Amino acid sequence: MFLIIVATNDSILNSLIYQEAKRKRILINVIDDRSKCSFIFPSIVDRFPITVAVSSGGTAPVLTRMIKERIESILPMNLGNSALLAERWRSHVKLKFKKNTHRRYFWEKVFNGIFVSHVLNGNLKKAIKTLNTEIKQKKSFKGEIFLVGAGPGDSGLLTLRGLQVIQQADVILYDSLVSSDILSLVRKDAKKIYVGKKANKLCVSQKNINSMLINMARNGNKVVRLKGGDSFIFGRGGEELEIAKKFGINFQVVPGITAATGVSAYAGIPLTHRNYSSGIIFITGSNKEKEKNSQDWSFISKCKNYTLVIYMARLQSTYIFDKLKFNNYPLDMPMALIEKGTTSEQNTIIDTFKNLKKLSCLMKRPTLLILGKVVSLSKELSWFKKNSN
Ligand code: SAH
Numbered sequence: 001m002f003l004i005i006v007a008t009n010d011s012i013l014n015s016l017i018y019q020e021a022k023r024k025r026i027l028i029n030v031i032d033d034r035s036k037c038s039f040i041f042p043s044i045v046d047r048f049p050i051t052v053a054v055s056s057g058g059t060a061p062v063l064t065r066m067i068k069e070r071i072e073s074i075l076p077m078n079l080g081n082s083a084l085l086a087e088r089w090r091s092h093v094k095l096k097f098k099k100n101t102h103r104r105y106f107w108e109k110v111f112n113g114i115f116v117s118h119v120l121n122g123n124l125k126k127a128i129k130t131l132n133t134e135i136k137q138k139k140s141f142k143g144e145i146f147l148v149g150a151g152p153g154d155s156g157l158l159t160l161r162g163l164q165v166i167q168q169a170d171v172i173l174y175d176s177l178v179s180s181d182i183l184s185l186v187r188k189d190a191k192k193i194y195v196g197k198k199a200n201k202l203c204v205s206q207k208n209i210n211s212m213l214i215n216m217a218r219n220g221n222k223v224v225r226l227k228g229g230d231s232f233i234f235g236r237g238g239e240e241l242e243i244a245k246k247f248g249i250n251f252q253v254v255p256g257i258t259a260a261t262g263v264s265a266y267a268g269i270p271l272t273h274r275n276y277s278s279g280i281i282f283i284t285g286s287n288k289e290k291e292k293n294s295q296d297w298s299f300i301s302k303c304k305n306y307t308l309v310i311y312m313a314r315l316q317s318t319y320i321f322d323k324l325k326f327n328n329y330p331l332d333m334p335m336a337l338i339e340k341g342t343t344s345e346q347n348t349i350i351d352t353f354k355n356l357k358k359l360s361c362l363m364k365r366p367t368l369l370i371l372g373k374v375v376s377l378s379k380e381l382s383w384f385k386k387n388s389n
Pocket of ligand 1: 152153177227228229230231232233234235257258259260263310311312313338339340341342343366367368369
């Protein structure tokens with residue numbers, strides 16, 4: 001025997017056969033008795049030659065079935081034909097592209113492109129023509145920079161495009177606000193480089209980050225610059241792209257859900273509401289008067305019918321409080337301080353503006369400050385339960 005399947009209802013006999021098989025090192029599966037199996041039968045999604053096997057090691061067959069059903073629904077029936085066709089081109093592709101990464105780029109482009117649609121529509125002639133054209137095209141394999149917004153924390157808030165891009169990256173330069181859940185979605189073989197802050201100081205200077213981006217892209221890599229929230233909102237995304245432009249490097253931008261929209265949503269605060277707020281102002285709390293574009297506090301304080309979202313406010317709460325108060329911002333304006341929003345550690349304090357200084361000290365990084373009448377709706381609309389995601 002090479003492999004044995006035992007399906008009797010005699011448990012003593014089953015045990016005997018199991019012991020014997022174990023002694024003779026023969027593969028054995030005693031049906032419905034996990035402890036007497038040296039192998040298991042996974043649930044199979046069959047798109048020949050593509051096979052997806054799902055198993056919970058016998059612990060949760062219903063869950064396994066649900067996962068299998070999901071996968072069944074997203075993999076088109078004749079997807080396997082794409083693989084069968086691709087196989088015929090593998091040796092040509094190997095001859096044409098000597099480097100592993102170049103072959104990977106080629107196939108990524110093919111499988112992301114019209115080729116698969118032709119196969120799925122049963123139009124094999126067109127699919128073959130597409131492959132022929134692709135392989136003949138002169139490839140430049142120039143590196144590129146992808147500026148990707150990872151959203152505020154919950155990995156479910158990464159966009160589909162963001163996911164696609166991080167799964168094709170050669171290198172990822174990421175910041176401290178990028179959650180570990182999102183990092184686990186990055187292509188396994190990609191080089192991951194942390195360039196965030198440590199104890200509020202950049203551990204890699206902006207100048208170094210810029211030169212790393214440029215050098216890696218110049219070496220032909222797909223470089224992903226992954227940032228928390230949206231890269232164009234208090235994320236220095238613009239500055240990094242200006243440098244890329246200066247050095248003639250191609251780039252793409254994948255927007256992310258910024259803290260203001262993501263965190264407010266998870267705190268049950270609609271940023272606009274016909275009865276309370278007719279607009280939103282996003283500002284940073286961290287640039288003081290000495291900087292070129294400091295805030296116009298007198299203007300901001302007048303916007304009482306707007307929602308004011310202040311990023312990086314925690315450490316500047318005294319300064320912000322004094323400026324707004326000096327300009328007669330209402331002390332009883334509803335205020336929310338939300339720490340680690342959208343994550344399982346989200347912590348929300350709802351109070352009024354007059355207690356900003358006192359309450360900021362209780363919060364940790366990152367914290368978002370929201371001021372405005374809409375904040376009062378949180379009591380009614382808050383829905384997100386910690387540790388429930
Ligand atoms: N580009 C980011 C903002 C970077 S500035 C974005 O679009 O969201 C960093 C500030 O963003 C933090 O100081 C904090 O005010 C806010 N922030 C980011 N993620 C947050 C989160 N999960 N919870 C609360 N505030 C957050």
